Amino acid sequence: MLENEFDIKMEGDRKELLKSMCNLSQGIKEQGIEQGIEQGRREERISTLVTFFKNDGTVAAAKQMLNSSDEDIKIAKERLSMIEG
Template sequence: MTKKNIIGSHDWKGDLELLNIIMIGIAENLPEKEENYELHRLLSALLSSSLEAEEKLDIIEKEYDIPIEDDIREEVEEMCNLSQGIKEKAFEGGYTEGKQNGYAEAVCLMYESGLSIEQIAGIIKMSADKVNELVNPDLMD
């Protein structure tokens, strides 16, 4: 590890070879603008998934007098795009999983109602093997 001063300077007296961890709890809502919550407000603004990049940059620049250079602007915008991508992937994954669970439930209900595996496969346009896996999961182990 190496010492790198990003904002301001601090003569670190600790061992640079040891990993130092600081944990800070971040609330979902942006804390009020008070002296006691300055660090929390700054970090909450930066890490918020509900604030747009311009709102984050505005808070950083106006409330904390941190000059916004092009590289910082790009990094904040990239961070916002990354969190949006994560949200979209999570939504797609949840949607796909929900759809599959819905199919499985429908298949089981049709089977319990007396339809054959072949009839179910024809109705929902799924292979008979896949329908069989859904109605008889214990046989697949």
């Protein structure tokens, strides 16, 4: 495409550099997708915790039954207090 549309010759080092840049771009894209998936999973865990606490679940039970981190519990409690305001 570069050769046909822009008359840029793709030879030797230039071709290898372009290949490396494409591989880097793909790696960055895949890492972004993984981060997005993990963020979605965390949001789902926090949403579950909010519902759990709305139904009078305890922090101890959340840690044991839902294997929740202290940070996720803190965020869920903050969101619940905003909802119940």
